[in-house]
Every structure is written in C-alpha cells, then in structure tokens.
Amino acid sequence: MKQLRILSMAACAVGFGLLASCSDDPDPVVVPPNESGFVEVDGGGATYPNSVFVSLRSGKQTAVARGNWxxxxxxxxxxxxxxxxxxxxxxxxxxxxxxxxxxxxxxxxxxxxxxxxxxxxxxxxxxxxxxxxxxxxxxxxxxxxxxxxxxxxxxxxxxxxxxxxxxxxxxxxxxxxxxxxxxxxxxxxxxxxxxxxxxxxxxxxxxxxxxxxxxDVEPAKTEWDIQWTAGTASTPYPDAVNGTLAYFYQDLVYHNIYGGVSTVQVMEADIAYEDFMAEDAAGLTFDSSNRLAIGSSWRLGGGPTSQPAVKEDRYYIVKDSDANVYKVRFLSLTKDGERGKPSFEYELVDAGK
Known part of the structure; x- marks a missing residue:
C-alpha cells in the first residue's frame, strides 16, 4: 500500500476563532517521494553481517542480520x-x-x-x-x-x-x-x-x-525498493548440472520484484547520469522478474592484482510500486577502506501516482 502520512485535525476554526469539531475521517495526505538522496549502506562491515533494505521514496534503510532467519x-x-x-x-x-x-x-x-x-x-x-x-x-x-x-x-x-x-x-x-x-x-x-x-x-x-x-526481516512489500546483501548466486559452468554452478557472493543488489519494483541498466556512453530525464525512461525495457538485474553488475570483483571497485560506466533506473522513477548511481564499495559499507546516490526523475 502507499505510504501515507495522516494529518489529523483536533479542531477546526470557524467564525471569530471559535472551535468546532472536525470530521472523524480527515482526508489522507500523500507524502511526496524524496527528490534525491545519498545512502551509506549499513552492511555492518567487512564480514557483511547484514542484509539492508532501502526505500528510495523515504530514504529509509532497514538493516537485518543475515543469520536471524x-x-x-x-x-x-x-x-x-x-x-x-x-x-x-x-x-x-x-x-x-x-x-x-x-x-x-x-x-x-x-x-x-x-x-x-x-x-x-x-x-x-x-x-x-x-x-x-x-x-x-x-x-x-x-x-x-x-x-x-x-x-x-x-x-x-x-x-x-x-x-x-x-x-x-x-x-x-x-x-x-x-x-x-x-x-x-x-x-x-x-x-x-x-x-x-x-x-x-x-x-x-x-x-x-x-x-x-x-x-521481522524485510519491510512491508511496497515499503522497500532495493536490497544490498551477500547471498547465493549462480554462474555458467560447463561441468555443473545444467551448466550452472551455485556459489556465494558478496555485494549483491536485489530489487523488490515481489513488491512491484522494476529496474534497467543504463550506460554512461549512451546517456550521462546527469542528463537522464523522465522522457528517457519511456524507451527503456524494465526488468520486473529478475531480482539480479542489478546483482553484481555494479562493481568489479577484484583479483590478484586489483581491488574490488564500483563500475563508473553505468547506473540504474528504478521504478517503484507507485511508478516513481529514480536514477541510481553507486559511488563507493567501501568506507574508509572497509568493505560492507557501500554508498549510492539517487534522484527522482518522474513522479508516479
């Protein structure tokens, strides 16, 4: 359901400042979505103990220990x-x-x-x-x-x-x-x-x-958009069953496919993050069924001669359950050199319902 903030009036002014009772059913006021935000994910640190659910509409994040369920x-x-x-x-x-x-x-x-x-x-x-x-x-x-x-x-x-x-x-x-x-x-x-x-x-x-x-683990179904976590992933592997190997991966980003959220990746070479506008979303094909559409694609995994890092050549367009459209850009994989504390920025490009 939509996030609503109910403004209840205890009394109404009438005449010369006299007070009369208001209706018991005041009209709800819909809180508009955040126009922009910066999020430092509370992943818990280098051992990535938390899964973190983020609402772009409110900027709220909910951190839950992965082992709690x-x-x-x-x-x-x-x-x-x-x-x-x-x-x-x-x-x-x-x-x-x-x-x-x-x-x-x-x-x-x-x-x-x-x-x-x-x-x-x-x-x-x-x-x-x-x-x-x-x-x-x-x-x-x-x-x-x-x-x-x-x-x-x-x-x-x-x-x-x-x-x-x-x-x-x-x-x-x-x-x-x-x-x-x-x-x-x-x-x-x-x-x-x-x-x-x-x-x-x-x-x-x-x-x-x-x-x-x-x-309690994840928020209500329409009250979060993306989740940062570690978790089971899969990769093509010729000798595995059906050519697919299951393995465990850090820094996955899911989007809330069961709560009506969809997303699509955009390359900076096609249109710069700063230039992306509402009309640019019309021609995109949003993914609403693969929660790994962002997945690990936002970062480099690192290796013997390199450190994991954010990919700076791409960003993501996220449409929430109220059809608000945001552009999301990951900024860092660490904080002060510590894993498990990534950050991203986002901006509303089209208000929905």
Missing amino acids: DLAFSTGSDFKVLINGTTGAMASATSKTDINAVGAAEIAAAEASGELIMSFTNLQGILHVDDAANPLSKPVVAAVSATDATNVVYLLSRGASGVEAKPWKKIRVIRKGEGYTLQHANADATTFSSLDITKDKDDSFVYVSFESGIV
Missing part, C-alpha cells in the same frame, strides 16, 4: 517456502513424510555426497538452492501440496557463509487452511516441534527462525 513463507496465493540464501543455506528432499523417520541414514548420505556444502567443487549444488534470480519461480522446497501425504521431509543446511555455522535441521511443511504448519527438528532428533504460520497480505513473506519463531 531460516525460512520465508510466501503470502501469495501459492504455498511456497524459501530457504535463507543470504547465508548460503541448502536443502535436500528425502523420500519420507514422517519427520521422525529421518535421521542417521539420510544425514550420512548427504554428508558423503557433499550435496549440502556450498563450494566450487559441488557440481550438484544448483539443485539444492532456490533460484537466485527469482526464488519463487523455482524453490528447492517443492510447493506445499494440499495433500499432506505428498509433502516430504527435507534436510536443511543453514549455511555458514559469513555467519555462525548451525546444526543441520530437518523440516516438513503442510498446509493449515490458508496458512502453513512447519514441523522442524535437529536432523538427528527423534521428536519435533510445530509452528503455525498465517499469511500476512501486507508482506511478501512471513519469516521464521528455528530459535525465535516468527521474526
């Missing part, structure tokens, strides 16, 4: 569950539907195959992560069926990429009315816990931590 439950009409790609989490389906029947044999098989270890030698890894570009289009956990008997148990590695390693879990998700029931336990346990999850239509997902239950 384990599963994200879709609030849409589908029944889908995502694992925490920002920690490098991986999951593997078992053939069993009784969570207590999963244990030593399944753990040993997964450990022997290495399928739940994120590495450049795990050529099967892409089969055990959510799709990096559009997770709901191909989640590793199958869509939750209305037929309980078809919902199998999964082994879950919670990831250890820049976060504290935690014990493997086993999970099973079934439907409960229009929501979910999560069954979960340590992978070698003989009992399990259950948690009911109710969909909240104001959010894209309901987030769950095995330790803390339902937790």
Whole structure:
C-alpha cells in the first residue's frame, strides 16, 4: 500500500476563532517521494553481517542480520517456502513424510555426497538452492501440496557463509487452511516441534527462525525498493548440472520484484547520469522478474592484482510500486577502506501516482 502520512485535525476554526469539531475521517495526505538522496549502506562491515533494505521514496534503510532467519513463507496465493540464501543455506528432499523417520541414514548420505556444502567443487549444488534470480519461480522446497501425504521431509543446511555455522535441521511443511504448519527438528532428533504460520497480505513473506519463531526481516512489500546483501548466486559452468554452478557472493543488489519494483541498466556512453530525464525512461525495457538485474553488475570483483571497485560506466533506473522513477548511481564499495559499507546516490526523475 502507499505510504501515507495522516494529518489529523483536533479542531477546526470557524467564525471569530471559535472551535468546532472536525470530521472523524480527515482526508489522507500523500507524502511526496524524496527528490534525491545519498545512502551509506549499513552492511555492518567487512564480514557483511547484514542484509539492508532501502526505500528510495523515504530514504529509509532497514538493516537485518543475515543469520536471524531460516525460512520465508510466501503470502501469495501459492504455498511456497524459501530457504535463507543470504547465508548460503541448502536443502535436500528425502523420500519420507514422517519427520521422525529421518535421521542417521539420510544425514550420512548427504554428508558423503557433499550435496549440502556450498563450494566450487559441488557440481550438484544448483539443485539444492532456490533460484537466485527469482526464488519463487523455482524453490528447492517443492510447493506445499494440499495433500499432506505428498509433502516430504527435507534436510536443511543453514549455511555458514559469513555467519555462525548451525546444526543441520530437518523440516516438513503442510498446509493449515490458508496458512502453513512447519514441523522442524535437529536432523538427528527423534521428536519435533510445530509452528503455525498465517499469511500476512501486507508482506511478501512471513519469516521464521528455528530459535525465535516468527521474526521481522524485510519491510512491508511496497515499503522497500532495493536490497544490498551477500547471498547465493549462480554462474555458467560447463561441468555443473545444467551448466550452472551455485556459489556465494558478496555485494549483491536485489530489487523488490515481489513488491512491484522494476529496474534497467543504463550506460554512461549512451546517456550521462546527469542528463537522464523522465522522457528517457519511456524507451527503456524494465526488468520486473529478475531480482539480479542489478546483482553484481555494479562493481568489479577484484583479483590478484586489483581491488574490488564500483563500475563508473553505468547506473540504474528504478521504478517503484507507485511508478516513481529514480536514477541510481553507486559511488563507493567501501568506507574508509572497509568493505560492507557501500554508498549510492539517487534522484527522482518522474513522479508516479
């Protein structure tokens, strides 16, 4: 929903300064979007502990520790569950539907195959992560069926990429009315816990931590535009499954595809950042389905003889859920030489609704 600021009048002046009561339903006043801004991302430092959600409309950023959640439950009409790609989490389906029947044999098989270890030698890894570009289009956990008997148990590695390693879990998700029931336990346990999850239509997902239950992570679905984070990505690799390798990457920038945000890259050689105007957006093709349209393309990865740096030959046009159009230019990858504190500037080029 739109961000609104309600101005409530306690009384109205009439006549000679006398006061009379106002309507109980004052007209809402829409706060206009920021015309420009500069953001130093609160990524937390060199170990990149945070994911950071930024609203261009308000300039607000919300930093959340990447390890604070384990599963994200879709609030849409589908029944889908995502694992925490920002920690490098991986999951593997078992053939069993009784969570207590999963244990030593399944753990040993997964450990022997290495399928739940994120590495450049795990050529099967892409089969055990959510799709990096559009997770709901191909989640590793199958869509939750209305037929309980078809919902199998999964082994879950919670990831250890820049976060504290935690014990493997086993999970099973079934439907409960229009929501979910999560069954979960340590992978070698003989009992399990259950948690009911109710969909909240104001959010894209309901987030769950095995330790803390339902937790706050991303803002409401239309209250953020881009997210800076570390997370699971993919790259072409001939020997990997389907020619694609899963790996973990720092300094990814997602845009909010499930909240109505779209984006497109523009090269300085085509039109300079300073010269980009509202009419220039009309001829662009915005991407609303690949959250990695910005991804890692805004920075150089560095190597043996160079340091990571911002690419200065490009910028991005971002259209928010209210059709406000911004131009966004990344300025730095570090602050005082420390990673995890990038910065960018942005400017409103066309006000939407």
